[in-house]
Every structure is written in structure tokens, then in C-alpha cells.
Amino acid sequence: MRLSRYFMPTLREAPADAQIVSHQLMLRAGLIRQEAAGIYAWLPLGLKVLKKIEQVVREEMDRAGAIEVLLPTLQLADLWRESGRYDDYGDEMLRIKDRHDRDLLYGPTAEEVITEIFRAFVKSYKDLPKNLYNIQWKFRDERRPRFGVMRGREFLMKDAYSFDIDEAAARRSYNRMFLAYLNIYARLGLKAIPVKADPGPIGGDLSHEFIILADTGESEVFAHGDLVEMGAPGPDIDWDGDLEPMVAQRARLYAASDEMHDPARFEAEVPQDKRMTARGIEVGHIFYFGEKYSKPMKALVTGPDGKDVPIHGGSYGVGVSRLVGGIIEASHDEAGVIWPDAVAPFGVAVVNLRPGTAEVDAVAEQAYQALTEFGKEPLLDDRDDRPGAKFASLDLVGIPWQLIVGPKGVAEGTVEIKRRATGERQILPLDAALKAIAG
Numbered sequence: 001m002r003l004s005r006y007f008m009p010t011l012r013e014a015p016a017d018a019q020i021v022s023h024q025l026m027l028r029a030g031l032i033r034q035e036a037a038g039i040y041a042w043l044p045l046g047l048k049v050l051k052k053i054e055q056v057v058r059e060e061m062d063r064a065g066a067i068e069v070l071l072p073t074l075q076l077a078d079l080w081r082e083s084g085r086y087d088d089y090g091d092e093m094l095r096i097k098d099r100h101d102r103d104l105l106y107g108p109t110a111e112e113v114i115t116e117i118f119r120a121f122v123k124s125y126k127d128l129p130k131n132l133y134n135i136q137w138k139f140r141d142e143r144r145p146r147f148g149v150m151r152g153r154e155f156l157m158k159d160a161y162s163f164d165i166d167e168a169a170a171r172r173s174y175n176r177m178f179l180a181y182l183n184i185y186a187r188l189g190l191k192a193i194p195v196k197a198d199p200g201p202i203g204g205d206l207s208h209e210f211i212i213l214a215d216t217g218e219s220e221v222f223a224h225g226d227l228v229e230m231g232a233p234g235p236d237i238d239w240d241g242d243l244e245p246m247v248a249q250r251a252r253l254y255a256a257s258d259e260m261h262d263p264a265r266f267e268a269e270v271p272q273d274k275r276m277t278a279r280g281i282e283v284g285h286i287f288y289f290g291e292k293y294s295k296p297m298k299a300l301v302t303g304p305d306g307k308d309v310p311i312h313g314g315s316y317g318v319g320v321s322r323l324v325g326g327i328i329e330a331s332h333d334e335a336g337v338i339w340p341d342a343v344a345p346f347g348v349a350v351v352n353l354r355p356g357t358a359e360v361d362a363v364a365e366q367a368y369q370a371l372t373e374f375g376k377e378p379l380l381d382d383r384d385d386r387p388g389a390k391f392a393s394l395d396l397v398g399i400p401w402q403l404i405v406g407p408k409g410v411a412e413g414t415v416e417i418k419r420r421a422t423g424e425r426q427i428l429p430l431d432a433a434l435k436a437i438a439g
């Protein structure tokens, strides 16, 4: 991509109503544009990051055996009447009428829709387990939308739903998601801890939130420090094997958010030097809710003994659009965003300091072509602008590498490279520079 033809509307200053750094930087770096309270347009750079996060989530869901579907944003109110949640959900639900006066709603989650699909097709325990997931926009008419995409009204969520014959099998599905979530956050460069949670209106009796640590987080967490160090299991675990020990090793360490916190237990179970109190951002939430939806909605399968039984369900959410803000909270400096390589909108910016000078253009072009071939998704900064302004905007938008081509270096046969995260610079011949970036 050539920056002169691209659309990267950066701002010198953040609008005054943006209170936290990720919201300020998302506006300044031209990632999003607010269209209404809690409703955003995704501009080109923001959309690229969102898609990359989505892809990491997709790959880890697939690896853990979940199967992707795409559910509609608009749902029939009648389905929610079947589960009994239509009235319970209250003002957070955006309710709509169509021209036939039928009640619709913009889905805040999709337990009912997926249960309806499941019961239409799956009739036997032999077809279980199944886990279907969906990456789709949701709407919740939050009372206080704030902090940009962190608490939006319209937001992108990955929601997965598991179906099992009994509680023991459902726990195996829950465990797969628990560990897949740790892998997702690790790939995004985040430290996330699983925290026992209140299942809230989703219901059920086994639930964890996944919290990334950040001072601006909305949740307060109390946890055993070892949880932070323990990290993710990695992709190569046996997803069909017994995952209970790996989950138990983490789940038995004390970790609770404010509403579930028990100070007496915290003190009894966690040695003083391991007691961690921090703020964090909830970037995922998983639930086992048993027969809560299958019973009223009659999602039954025939068991091995020939009897029909309601399936045991769980649901598993990741806040995909919230993660864009969460990653920025965890990774930025004075100059702007520092994207982890895995989600950076471009891998490297090739900065032409003298566009229009033939020799400089030629080297910049050569670097751009080579980096494209290496799959590094380069952005060619061919703008006719002061070097300082170019560097400032590239630092602001957080591209992990800059490869700088100027007349002096070209005369000497070198270019300069800069790593955004560390500020480290090196002057190298072009080949060596390309090698350093392409790895």
C-alpha cells in the first residue's frame, strides 16, 4: 500500500471526551470514528487490526475443535420468549418491529438462535459433542457506553456454544475453551488471567472471566501471582485428551473479581508475597449452564439408553472489538500505539525521505517489493512531507518496523531500520536490513 493513496486520517490531538489512553490513541491514529454514543465506524487501519484479531481467535477456535457459523444480527423475539429471557433482558436489548409488526431484536448474544439450530438437526448423542461459534456484531444498549470500543453499544464478539450429553462431557468442552482462550491471548501478546466469575444473566454455575491487567480496567481483580506467570499451554496439547489437570492447575489458584471476592479466603489461600490486587479488562467470559436453554427450548437428544434428554450447554465469549482497545492499553508509549507483530495493520513502513528523487525512489521501491514478497505487508510512505511529521505519524499508528530510505544512505549503499517497540536503530546495507525485518 502506498500511503499517498491510502486513507489514514491521523489527528494531532484527541477529542476531549476520550478519557483513557486506548480511546485517545484509537481516535488519533485514525482507527475508528464515533458515529453515535458507543457506535463506531472502523477506518482502514482499525479494520485491519480487528480482522487480524478475529483471525487469531478463529484459528484457535478451529484448533480446539469448534466449527464456525455466521448467525444473523437480527433475531426473532419469539425465540427469546421460549427461553424466558425476552422480558428479563430489560433495557439493554434493542427491540425492533418489522413492517408486519413482528417483534425482532438486535442480538446481544445468541444462545437462543444456536439452540434453535441445534435442535432442528441434532437428534442423537452419537452426534455429540458439538461446538459452534460465530464472530458477529452484537448490540447492547449499555447505560453508560464509554472508553471507546471497550464498552460500546455495537461491538464484535466471538461467541461459541457447546452441546454435550451430560455434565462430565460438558466440562471437557469447557476445558477446551478455557485453554484455547489462554492461547488466544498469548498469541495477541497479552497476559490474561482466568478469574472465577459471577455467571450473571447468562446463568449457570461454572464460569470464568479472562482479564488482562491494565490500570484503566473496569474490573478489580484479586489473584495469586503465580497465575500471571503460568501462561498459556501452547497449541500442541492433545485437545481430545484429558485437559482437566491443566485447567485445575490454574483454576485452583485464587482469582476473583470484585463481586466474587472473599477477603478471608484470599488471605487464607494466598501467601502474602503472592497476593496480587490489580485492575483489569475483561476480554473473555466462559459459562457452563447445563440445561438452562435446552430444557425450555426442548433441545433434546436420544441417549445411549434410548431416552430423550436435554443437552448440557456452555457459551464462550471473546470481546473481539474490545481487544483492540485492550491491546493498546497494554502496549503503547508517549508517541503512540505499539502493535504486537501478530496484529499490526502493516508489518513495516518503508519511509521514503525524498519522494521524487529517482535514486531514493528506486531503493524504496525495491525494499517495498522485497518486503511484499516476504509477506511483511509493507506500507510505503511516499508522502511529500517533512521527515519529522512522517516519523511522528508512523510512531503514532504503531507499525512495528520502519525502514528509512534517504539520499545520504542511498549514496553510501545503506538504509536505516528502526524497531518501534524499543526505538533501537541500525544502519545496514539493504539486504541485511530486509533480512533483519523478514527474520
Ligand code: 5CA
Binding pocket: 108, 109, 110, 111, 140, 142, 149, 150, 151, 152, 153, 154, 155, 157, 158, 159, 160, 202, 282, 283, 284, 285, 286, 315, 316, 317, 318, 319, 320, 321, 322
Ligand atoms: N453469551 C455469553 C458468551 S458467548 C456472553 O454474552 N458473554 S459476555 O456478556 O460476557 O460477553 C462476552 C465478551 O464480550 C465479554 O467478555 C467482553 O469482552 C465483550 N463485551 C461484552 N459487552 C461489551 C461491550 N458493551 N462492548 C465491548 N465488548 C463487550
